[in-house]
Amino acid sequence: MPGDLGARVRELRERAGLTQRELADRAGVSPRAVRYIEGGTVRNPREDTVRRLAEVLGAGVHADEAAPVRIEVLGPLTVRRGATALEIGPPRRRGLLGLLAVQAGRPVGTDEIVDVLWDGRPPATHASQLHSHIARLRRLLRDGPGPAPVIERAAAGYVLRADDAQLDLAEFDTRVESGPRVEELEAALRLWRGPVLEGMPGPLRAHPAVVAAGRRRVAAAVAYADLALDLCLHSRAVTLLQPVSDLEPLHEGLQARLMLALAGAGRQAAALRLYETLRRRLVDELGVEPGDAVRDAHVRVLRQEVAAEGPSGPVPAQLPRDIAGFCGRGAALAELDAAASAVEAVVITGAPGIGKSALAVRWAHGARERFPDGQLFADLRGHSPRPPASAAETLSGFLAALGVSAARIPSGEEAAATLFRTLLAERRMLVILDDAAEAGQVRALLPGGRGCLVVVTSRDRLAGLVAREGARRVALEPPPPDDARDLLAHVAGADRVAAEPEAAARLVARCGRLPLALRIAGERAASPHVPLAGLADEIDDEHDRLDLLSADGDACTAVRTVFAWSYRALPGPAALMFRRLGLNPGSDLSLPAAAALAGTTVGRVRGPLATLTSRHLVEEHRPGRYRLHELLRLYARERAVAEDPAGDRASAVRRLLAWYHGAVDAAQRVMVPHGAQIPVEAGDVGPRPVFVEPGQALRWCESERANLVAGALAAAESDDDALAWKLPLSLWGLFYLKGHHADWIATHRAALAAARRRGDTEGEAWVLTSLAFAFRAASRPSDARVLMSEAIALWRRRGHCYGEAVALSGLSDLEREAGDDAAALEHGERALARFTEAGSLWGEGIALTSTGLAHRRLGRPSVALDRYRRALAAFYEVGDRFGAGETLAALGEIQVELGRTDRGLRLYERALEASRASGNRPVQGQVLAALGDLLAETGREAEAESARREALPLLDAAGDPRAATVRAELSLSEEERTLS
Incomplete structure (x- = not known):
């Protein structure tokens, strides 16, 4: 048709006065299809969808004469x-x-x-x-x-x-x-109308490109099935998996996923019949019982453990506890009711402490039945000492609450937002976004479906959200005097307020009728030893210094004053602990970290923390972990600045950062024992965690990541020359193993600036090297190459062989990935020489492996063979079983290429033994697949088939493309047995 299809559909729909949902209902298509077509997401929509839209909108939507x-x-x-x-x-x-x-x-x-x-x-x-x-x-x-x-x-x-x-x-x-996005994979699979080039002559259908395309369809179906099952999209999964499974009746992974989809769609009998059919085929045709994936799926179907059909999935209920003693706000609640019936987003605005969050939570609890698919809640930290929550961070939490497994949550904001909108498209759900900084922080969090409502609270008016997204604004003012008095009475006691009406009125006035200030004042007054008149006099005395309402309208001053009442009643040790907690750069603290911050033992810090917790100045949000409310954190920090010498404050922060440094260094030496380690200065800063195996160390680092990142950034800004770059650098193992590239880059950039400010060339060289590896991991090779070259030059000027070797090794990897094997070999040879000068046997093994690969790719198998042998000896001597297994596999490949099948077979068997001992399952699968090929070539068909059957689930689990080849070989072997 002439012009853009999406624009034409939108034009005709608006001319007909229809909404997208109304058009979808009349045409009998999904509302999402209409939305995607109009938005340009789908360039080639299905013909039946276009035809149905054309029937509703009239001629003009399709015109083949102008189609490409x-x-x-x-x-x-x-x-x-x-x-x-x-x-x-x-x-x-x-x-x-x-x-x-x-x-x-x-x-x-x-x-x-x-x-x-x-x-x-x-x-x-x-x-x-x-x-x-x-x-x-x-x-x-x-x-x-x-x-x-x-x-x-x-x-x-x-x-x-x-x-x-x-x-x-x-x-x-x-x-x-x-990327692994359910809507893209679904659209991809819907393109298939049958096998590739169905009906064409045999030689063409047997062509490798045709066979490979069919394998890609199977791989896409498996990937789609995993996502769809996670999202409880069972019926859609059955529709798309069925035709693929018909063509692959012995593909156990595909059949297992189809069983689960059938069960989730309410077709348990069909799922069980599928299992019996598959088992009979496997036994009759291959002589084997179903594998683990099929058996596990069968058990889940029998136990009815498959989540119910979507799109509902899990029903999150994330609302905070309803506000006790909520008073007044009748007009605002009514305004929210009216807005919720007319728009898809509401913005509650007002001054700090005015009660925005309390109003949102109270209204949400009363409106829960309107949203049967659940309620989501997120603190966006828009006006907080901590950085605002990113949309990606919030979306990750929301997707997890909606049942998406951690492995399926997209890392990019756009992909995560698309998946979030997909999940909410047909749901009626309430989303509360508390304390937004600006409209841009919210837009990616808006659902696409009309059945959802978003309630946002913010100090900002969020004019952009109102103008562009049509949000309704509800502006809060201080409550009327009677409502404020009722709130004070609820907290302090109605009888006491009634007994001292004049003093109560003075308190309400001095608090500016601010709900947060009224609640804190009421808690202070609740003690029978504090008369309301005396408390009112105290507020009068402090009004000259810290006015309850500042001239610029910032109500934080009111909060500061009221916090002082609780703080002054604290015993000395608790008051000191409170001030120390205000210096913490992270979000919370464990008991040992708090002890390091306070400069005492864990036993002696328990009492002050218990006092602070009982007085609601500190929250023990998990056993043994403590955090301050954000406003209390501000006040605690101010008290520390006012009361404690600068040297004492700096020492406290340094003790905490040194404790984190020592703890993460201990973890890193277990997680990556053969990586570069930077010495940690000894210091008596309290007991650190003890790690005995890599998984335990990695879990601890991941649980403390937010604090470690905040601490690293604080260290880079501190006056401590060592910690300024060593603490950030000590986190590279965590960032590398878990893929936290953004944190890796941010902390190391700060560390690099710190090292350069101090003229610390050793620190600069280490950080440059690690930062280059971070950019490489983040798929930014150009940035990585620049920094790696700078690091090499700096190491060379310092005469530091090991550091230069590490950087040269990284540069070699970059060149190889860019396809320049000659340059990769040159840098790898230089790295090998420097590692030898530095006396690092493990480093020599790394460089020998790298240069061996380069020689092999350059057509020098004998040289590569020598390099791999030397690398193997180095890995054996330092005890690196991972490196040994991979090197043995490479040696086996070369021997096979040289026609030495017996040697290759022995090396493959040794590689298999080493990879099993180290738990390296991906390499196990690769070696077994290669072993199967070699055994088949030497006529040992039964052993080859056994190796391939063992390899297949390992390759499937690792997502290795060799799985398709192994599966095809197994099918061919079975066909040959049947024919014979």
Whole structure:
């Protein structure tokens, strides 16, 4: 049709006065389909969807005359212009187009074309026939407006150029490669109408490119199934998995997932029948029982452990406890009721302490029945000493609450937001976003469905959210005097307020009717030893210094004054602990960390913390972990500045940071024992955690990550020359193992600036090296290469062999990944020499492995063999079983390539033993697969099949593409046995 499809649909819908949901209902399509088409997300929507929309909106939505030409190979070969199929021609012309299309973008040689089209027996006139077919195909593909697929002459044949809109296979691959997103994988699988080039002659359907495309479909189906099952999208999963499973009846991973989807869709009997059918096939055809994946799925179906059909999934109930003694606000509650019926987002604005959060929570509890699919809550920390919560952080928490496993939560904000909107599209859910800083912090958190409501609280007016997203604003003012008095009475006691009405009125006035201040004042007055009149006099005395309401409207001054009442009643040790807690750069503290901050023992810090907890100045939010309310943190820090010498404050923070440094250093030496370790200065800062195995150390680091990152940033700004870069640097193991690239880069940038400010070239060199590795891990090779080169130069000036070797090794890896094996070898050889000078045997093993790979890729197997042998000896001597297993596998590969099958077999068996001992399951799968190939080549078919069966689940679990090849070999072996 002329113009943009999405714009045309939107124009006709608005002209008809229909909403997206109304159009979807009348057309019998998903509201999401309408939304995606109008938004341009779907460039080539399904024909039946467009047809149904056209029937509702009238002519103009489809016009084949203006549609581009599109080749479809995912099923019978078809060339379409819009909805009209074009005549391609005789079988060999169809075969030629199919052969070029399944290899689009890659030149296909004339010999290959002739071999496939004439099955190895071409006539004398084959060249002229081929030229004729090419010419006619070119005319066919040009039969349409705009860009079209093009057949070009290549050096020894022809190549088809086609983009996603012009070739369904190209669109499929693009969608699959865009990332593990359920909507993209679903759209990719819906492109398939049957097997690739269904109905074409055998030689073409057996072509490696056709077979590979089919394998990609299976892999995409498995990936989609995992996501869909996580999201309880069982019926949709059954629809898409069924045709793939019919073509792969012995693919246990696929069949297991289909069983779970059937059970989740309420079809338990069908799931059990599928299991019996699969088991019978496996026993009859392969002589084996189902594997772990199928058996586990069967047990879950029998026990009815599969989550119910979506889109509901889990029903989160994240609302905080309802506010005790909530008073008044009748008009605001009514305004919220009215707004919730008319709009999809409400913004509650007002001054700090005015009661925005209390109002939101009270209204939400009263409105829970309106939102049967659940309630989500997040503190966005918009006006907090801590950095505001990012949209990605908040979305991660929301997706977890909605039942998405940690492994399936996208790392990028855009992908996470898309998945969040997908999950909420058909739900009626309430989302509370507390303390937003600005509109941009909220937009990614807005659901797409009309059944959801978002309530945002903020000091800011969020004008952008109101203007662009149509949010309704509810502005809060201080409550009327009577409501404020009722709140004070609820906290301090109604009888006491009634007994001293004049004093109560003075308290209400001095608090500016601010709810937070009234509650704290009421708690202080609740003691029978504090008359209301005396408390009112105290407020009068402090009004000159810290006015309850500041001139600029910042009510934090009121909070500060009221906090002082509780603080002054504290015993000395508790007051000191309170001030120390205000210096903590992190979000909370464990008991040992608090002891280090206070400069005492764990036993002596328990009492002051218990006092602070009982007086509601500190929250023990988990056993043994303490945190301050954000406003209390501000006040505690101010009291520390006012009462404690600067040297005492600096010493307290340094003790805490040194404690974290020692603890994370101990963890890192267990997590990455062979990595670069920086010496930690001894210091008596209290007991640190003891780690006995890597998993325990990694779990501790991950649980403390927020505090460690905050501490590292604080250390970089401190006056401590060592901690300024050593604490950030000590976190590289955590960041590397868990993939926290943003934290790695942020902390190391701060550390680099600190080292350079101090002229500390050793620190600068270490941080440059680690930061370069961070950029490499974050897929930023250009930045990594610049920093690695700077680090090498700095190490060389310092004459530090080990540091230079580490950086050279990293540069070698960067060059190899860029495809420059010669440069990789050069840097690897230099790294090897420096590691040898430094006396690092493990480093030599790393460099020998790297240079061995480079020599092998450069066609020097004998040199590579020598390097791998030397690396193996080094890894054995330092006790690195991971390195030994991988090196043995590489040695086996080279021996096989050189035709020394017996040696290769022995090396593979040793590699398998080493990888099993180290728990390196991915390498186990790779070695078993290679072992299966080698055994098959030497005629030991039974042993080869056994190795491949053991390899398959390991490769599947690791997502290794070799799994498809192993599965095909197993199927072929079974077919050969059946034929014999």
